[in-house]
Amino acid sequence: MEAAVSGLGDHCLQGAFDAIDRGFAARTTAELDAIMGDAFAQFGVSWFSVDQMRDTTGTLVGHHHFGRWPEDWGAHYLRGQHWKHDRVVRHAVMSPTPMHWLEAQKRGDLGAGEARLFGEAREFGLCDGYVTPLHQLDGAVTAISVTSPERMELSPADHAALRLLSIYYCSFGLVLKHCGLGDGRARACLTARQRECLQWVRAGKSSWAIGEIVGISERTVNFHIEEACRRLNTQTRQQAVIEAVIRGLIAL
Amino acid sequence: MHVHVITAANRALYLAEIEAMHRHRHEIFAKHYGWTALISADGLDIDEFDTPHTTYFVVLDDAGVLRGCDRVIPSWRPHMLTHLFPEYAQEEIPTGPSIWEWSRHAPGHPAWSEGLNREVRLLSSIALLEFAASRGIDGYTGILEARALPMAMRVGWKPRPLGAPVTYGEGESVACLCPADLSLLPRLRRMAGRAGPVLIELPAQASARRPVELAFGLDAPMASAAEAAIAAASLRSAGA
Numbered sequence: 001m002e003a004a005v006s007g008l009g010d011h012c013l014q015g016a017f018d019a020i021d022r023g024f025a026a027r028t029t030a031e032l033d034a035i036m037g038d039a040f041a042q043f044g045v046s047w048f049s050v051d052q053m054r055d056t057t058g059t060l061v062g063h064h065h066f067g068r069w070p071e072d073w074g075a076h077y078l079r080g081q082h083w084k085h086d087r088v089v090r091h092a093v094m095s096p097t098p099m100h101w102l103e104a105q106k107r108g109d110l111g112a113g114e115a116r117l118f119g120e121a122r123e124f125g126l127c128d129g130y131v132t133p134l135h136q137l138d139g140a141v142t143a144i145s146v147t148s149p150e151r152m153e154l155s156p157a158d159h160a161a162l163r164l165l166s167i168y169y170c171s172f173g174l175v176l177k178h179c180g181l182g183d184g185r186a187r188a189c190l191t192a193r194q195r196e197c198l199q200w201v202r203a204g205k206s207s208w209a210i211g212e213i214v215g216i217s218e219r220t221v222n223f224h225i226e227e228a229c230r231r232l233n234t235q236t237r238q239q240a241v242i243e244a245v246i247r248g249l250i251a252l
Numbered sequence: 253m254h255v256h257v258i259t260a261a262n263r264a265l266y267l268a269e270i271e272a273m274h275r276h277r278h279e280i281f282a283k284h285y286g287w288t289a290l291i292s293a294d295g296l297d298i299d300e301f302d303t304p305h306t307t308y309f310v311v312l313d314d315a316g317v318l319r320g321c322d323r324v325i326p327s328w329r330p331h332m333l334t335h336l337f338p339e340y341a342q343e344e345i346p347t348g349p350s351i352w353e354w355s356r357h358a359p360g361h362p363a364w365s366e367g368l369n370r371e372v373r374l375l376s377s378i379a380l381l382e383f384a385a386s387r388g389i390d391g392y393t394g395i396l397e398a399r400a401l402p403m404a405m406r407v408g409w410k411p412r413p414l415g416a417p418v419t420y421g422e423g424e425s426v427a428c429l430c431p432a433d434l435s436l437l438p439r440l441r442r443m444a445g446r447a448g449p450v451l452i453e454l455p456a457q458a459s460a461r462r463p464v465e466l467a468f469g470l471d472a473p474m475a476s477a478a479e480a481a482i483a484a485a486s487l488r489s490a491g492a
Binding site: 010013016017020021024095097098132133134135136137157160161163164165168170171172174178227230 | 260284286313325342383398399401402406410412413415417419422423424426439
């Protein structure tokens with residue numbers, strides 16, 4: 001197939017806005033990946049990944065945060081410590097500006113190892129890509145890479161929409177990860193006391209009754225339940241019970 | 253630690269804090285962020301949007317030392333997004349009585365402890381929400397740095413993009429509308445260990461004493477925060 005998706009213009013930006021609106025409601029990285037994956041697909045993007053490329057000491061690292069990424073390529077990349085001769089990483093840590101892989105390959109300063117890595121990536125189905133680096137004030141560099149199995153023909157409006165999606169995808173994911181909802185370690189997202197209170201809600205007890213049973217004030221019970229609702233992203237305590245059961249946080 | 257609102261009405265009470273704020277902003281934006289356009293010989297960051305009508309939030313610790321600041325401008329007055337950087341927005345820029353613009357967000361300092369900076373960041377967000385409640389503000393527009401988005405979202409802000417990201421020297425920025433979600437207040441106050449409001453708005457005529465004097469219960473006005481701190485130290489040593 002000749003060249004991939006292109007030239008959707010302002011529709012792209014609108015599509016990115018809509019996806020970001022939906023992204024705010026994502027409660028897990030799986031939900032987030034589904035929402036943003038659809039939006040990225042508009043640009044022919046099938047893989048997207050957020051990686052730390054440099055730590056605060058200035059050392060190059062290849063730490064994969066999250067994303068949808070071919071596992072075999074990830075393993076290959078890690079095994080070979082390929083971030084040490086990756087033109088995309090070299091760009092991302094040097095410059096905070098986004099870069100299209102295609103441009104990097106055209107530049108005269110491409111090393112032999114770097115050229116080889118682009119070739120290997122192609123064999124794994126990563127033919128073209130776009131990287132958006134985020135330089136933190138403490139010296140760390142995080143970057144969002146989106147890649148396509150075909151050449152990406154991007155208009156300036158597409159570039160803009162892709163960067164916007166990348167930036168928000170990274171932010172959403174980092175927030176979910178921080179809240180402990182991202183990686184399946186869901187138990188850690190509720191305290192023992194919150195789980196205990198929810199367990200009694202499940203048994204049909206009122207806040208007052210729970211307070212009597214557990215030996216804390218009704219007010220404190222409400223506080224724990226309210227906080228559990230917030231962490232589980234539910235409106236009511238009944239929904240929180242259901243959500244906690246689904247996640248295996250409390251017994252059915 | 254409290255956050256004081258400085259308005260056209262009460263700014264005469266805060267002359268020393270206003271200078272400390274411009275100095276802090278220069279320290280953060282020109283030196284630390286490396287926004288070279290803001291470097292100025294006098295060590296003060298002041299631009300055309302700093303007018304007698306501009307509203308500021310200054311975070312003052314219990315010794316009256318400035319620990320952070322924010323700037324807000326009502327959208328019916330000239331503000332950055334509409335008057336300086338309209339290219340940041342492809343959507344219509346929200347304006348009107350319930351929309352203000354938020355800029356020069358400078359909570360804390362890299363040389364201070366993370367615990368202190370975290371508290372200042374929280375207080376600054378709480379102050380923006382409390383101010384929104386007092387003025388009937390539905391949302392703040394602003395230009396956010398991409399790298400600052402995760403931090404803002406972690407606090408609970410939901411910045412909606414108004415346009416494509418713009419690449420500048422140090423990275424990417426996005427024009428956003430941050431809805432003022434007052435339901436965040438209880439949680440943020442809990443996180444900051446506060447039972448009630450953190451925002452103090454002194455009326456212009458109510459007291460000749462400024463926050464530094466109020467902090468120490470001093471009756472006589474002091475010329476500067478530093479003087480107040482010295483006075484407090486001498487009070488302490490006199491007591492001991």
